[in-house]
Amino acid sequence: QVQLVESGGGLVQAGGSLRLSCTASGRAFSSYGKGWFRQAPGKERDFVAAINWSGSSTGYADSVKGRFTISRDNAKNTVYLQMNSLNPEDTAVYYCAAVNSYYTRRSSNEYDYWGQGTQVIVSS
Numbered sequence: 001q002v003q004l005v006e007s008g009g010g011l012v013q014a015g016g017s018l019r020l021s022c023t024a025s026g027r028a029f030s031s032y033g034k035g036w037f038r039q040a041p042g043k044e045r046d047f048v049a050a051i052n053w054s055g056s057s058t059g060y061a062d063s064v065k066g067r068f069t070i071s072r073d074n075a076k077n078t079v080y081l082q083m084n085s086l087n088p089e090d091t092a093v094y095y096c097a098a099v100n101s102y103y104t105r106r107s108s109n110e111y112d113y114w115g116q117g118t119q120v121i122v123s124s
Contacts, residue, residue: 002026002113006096009118012086016122020081022096022115030074033099036081037108038092038120045095049081050104059104063089086122093117 008020035050049070050059058070069082079096097111105111
């Protein structure tokens with residue numbers, strides 16, 4: 001059974017930081033590209049960040065560039081999203097996803113596996 005489990009969400013004040021984690025089980029995901037997406041109430045699921053299988057290539061949405069950092073530890077089958085300088089517009093459910101590709105991918109339609117999501121709330 002393939003499973004992606006996110007953790008690390010919560011409530012934080014504007015200007016604060018959170019680190020999300022996503023651990024994969026049930027399959028060797030070390031060769032998979034990974035991504036983070038987010039969905040705010042009443043809005044579509046948007047791309048946040050992606051990383052290729054080795055961690056040598058990353059991509060970010062313009063709205064988070066310079067504030068968020070995606071990384072991975074293949075030995076732990078875990079991908080991280082370090083989020084700094086958070087603002088209320090970052091409030092959303094954050095999802096991690098895995099795609100059977102060596103490269104970074106920005107479209108949610110390309111991803112094969114999804115986690116259940118973790119809520120991030122940034123208060124002003």
